[in-house]
Amino acid sequence: MPRCNATVDKHFEGYCSLQFIRRGAVELFYDDVRHVVEAPAFWTCYPGPHIRFHVYRGTTWHHSYAAMRGPALVHLRQSGLFFLGVQPCPPHESTRYAALMDRAIRLIRTPGPLSAPRAANLLESLLLDLAERRRLEPRSEPWMEKLLATLETSGAICPDYATLARDLGMALSTLRRRFRQETGTALHRYVLELRLGRARDLVGNTELPFKEIAEQLGYDNLFYFSRQFRRFHGVPPGAYRRSRQG
Numbered sequence: 001m002p003r004c005n006a007t008v009d010k011h012f013e014g015y016c017s018l019q020f021i022r023r024g025a026v027e028l029f030y031d032d033v034r035h036v037v038e039a040p041a042f043w044t045c046y047p048g049p050h051i052r053f054h055v056y057r058g059t060t061w062h063h064s065y066a067a068m069r070g071p072a073l074v075h076l077r078q079s080g081l082f083f084l085g086v087q088p089c090p091p092h093e094s095t096r097y098a099a100l101m102d103r104a105i106r107l108i109r110t111p112g113p114l115s116a117p118r119a120a121n122l123l124e125s126l127l128l129d130l131a132e133r134r135r136l137e138p139r140s141e142p143w144m145e146k147l148l149a150t151l152e153t154s155g156a157i158c159p160d161y162a163t164l165a166r167d168l169g170m171a172l173s174t175l176r177r178r179f180r181q182e183t184g185t186a187l188h189r190y191v192l193e194l195r196l197g198r199a200r201d202l203v204g205n206t207e208l209p210f211k212e213i214a215e216q217l218g219y220d221n222l223f224y225f226s227r228q229f230r231r232f233h234g235v236p237p238g239a240y241r242r243s244r245q246g
Contacts, residue, residue: 004063007054008045014234015069016046016082018123019053022098024061028053028086033180035086040094042130043086046077047231048189064101066108069234071243072120077233078197081127084185087134100126143168144182147175151194158218159191196232203229203237204244210237 002023021039028035030049036056037043045051055061068076076082089097100122107119147168151159165175179187195217202213214225230236235243 001063003060005055005060006063007052009050009052011050012045012047013231014047015067016044016073016077017065017067018082018127019043019045020064020097020101022062022064022094024058025056026053026061026063027056030085030185031180037086038088040091040097041086041088042097044082044084046082046084049185064098064105066101066104066119066123068120068123071233071235071240072124074200074233074235074240076124076127077193078200081124081131083127083130083134084190085183087130089130089133097126143170144179147179151191161187192228193232196229199225199229199237200233200240203241213237 020042021037023039025036025038028037028043029052035043037053039061043053073082104119104122104126107115107122147164150164150167161175162172165172168175170178176187179190183190199213199217202208202216203210206213208216210226211222214222217225219225219228226236229240233240
């Protein structure tokens with residue numbers, strides 16, 4: 001959409017999307033966390049927060065996006081390739097990224113059994129490139145590095161957030177606020193993403209009964225576990241396991 005003036009205002013359910021702006025600017029909100037996204041840049045939409053975006057100080061912007069769901073998206077999310085939030089890209093790379101998005105969109109719109117897999121492969125390559133840029137650009141906040149390392153290695157299902165905040169030298173309310181400002185998502189939701197990532201691994205890579213997996217992850221109710229798995233990953237546990245076996 002070269003001259004987009006749309007307003008998006010909704011919760012995303014059952015799918016995610018990768019958004020790209022190559023000209024202009026948008027005002028973006030994840031719940032009440034505000035971003036001004038200036039071209040060229042990517043941002044993502046995903047289940048959970050109330051997401052809103054619209055043109056910022058202009059009449060239109062050049063907008064491209066690709067929506068995705070299913071087992072391939074599960075892999076992208078839990079591998080960290082599908083990032084949460086906003087990622088600017090260098091202006092000199094704008095033309096290359098625009099061409100990649102255009103190719104992916106053409107494939108998505110092209111009938112045929114190979115079009116969707118080729119589009120998925122192209123989008124994964126693009127997300128790999130963005131992930132490499134994030135790796136080479138250190139976070140500006142050292143406390144964030146420490147927090148993420150702690151959360152990812154502790155294995156805690158329900159971490160003691162107050163202790164985490166104290167170890168980082170800040171109040172819990174400050175930690176929650178700053179984490180949301182940095183990532184566009186709530187701290188507890190990030191922990192939930194880690195929990196469901198572990199669920200994905202157990203469902204896809206073991207033969208454990210789903211009830212046993214749910215209990216390992218601290219769920220008292222198998223139905224609630226299955227519903228939450230589907231909400232985050234786009235497919236129920238049984239369908240995900242079958243896709244891995246195929």
